[in-house]
Amino acid sequence: MARFNIIEAIRERADLNAVALVQGARTLTYRELLDRCDAIATSLPKSEAPLRVGVQFPSGIDYVPLAMAVLAARHCFVPVPDELAPAERAELTQRTALNALIIGSDDGFQCKLLDPVAPSFPLDAFAALNPAFIRFSSGTTGKSKGVVLSHESLLDRIRGANEGLRMGPADRVLWVLPMAHHFAVSIVLYLYHGATTIIEEHHLGEDLLRAGSEHRATVMYGSPVHYRQLADAPGDVPWSDL
16 A cells, blocks of 8 residues: 655645746646656656655755655655755765755756765664655754654644645745745645745845735745845835735
8 A cells, every 4th residue: 555645645636727836937837847746756766665865956946846756756855955065965965874866957957876875774764754854953952953754744744834824725925935944844835735836036125025916925934034124125015915
């Protein structure tokens, strides 16, 4: 019996003709997003046990199907933030015993197999978790720790979060944060609940107001600095849908 997979749950619920992602003049419907996810998944390494696949790729519309493809292929997605120093990236690779890394290339992306690293954790126990994500804590209160989210715990978390957020297909989320740090209980939540994510490339207050008004965003997910920029933005742009 196949184990639960969050991408299959998104697929089962999706209105395939609805818009999933917007960035500038580009849009992807749920059908296009899932088709792209499936095409990328077929190009990833095959393995009976889940591999740990890193994604080091610019935040944006093309990041989403790459990350989804890792999950759809039943591997474990490991975000690799661009801003990591070489030593930090090497430590992440070592501690997760990363098997492969997806990076940008002239053709869009390439998946590089990495030299085997002996894991410091039992592989059988790791596979038994039905792992979906490995995320690292910030390390501000101690050594950064890797946390494994299973497909099942990911579903529990997005359902729990949405008891308060109450996101649905009518929602349009203005997105301004780095996807390497914010994906599991945000982008996945929006996709699972059928919302549209609007990826804004420019983050000055007037840009956020323009994008929010133009795309009729109902939600904005940002940091305190983004809200301060909104408060200080010049002009009087109507954003009645927020």
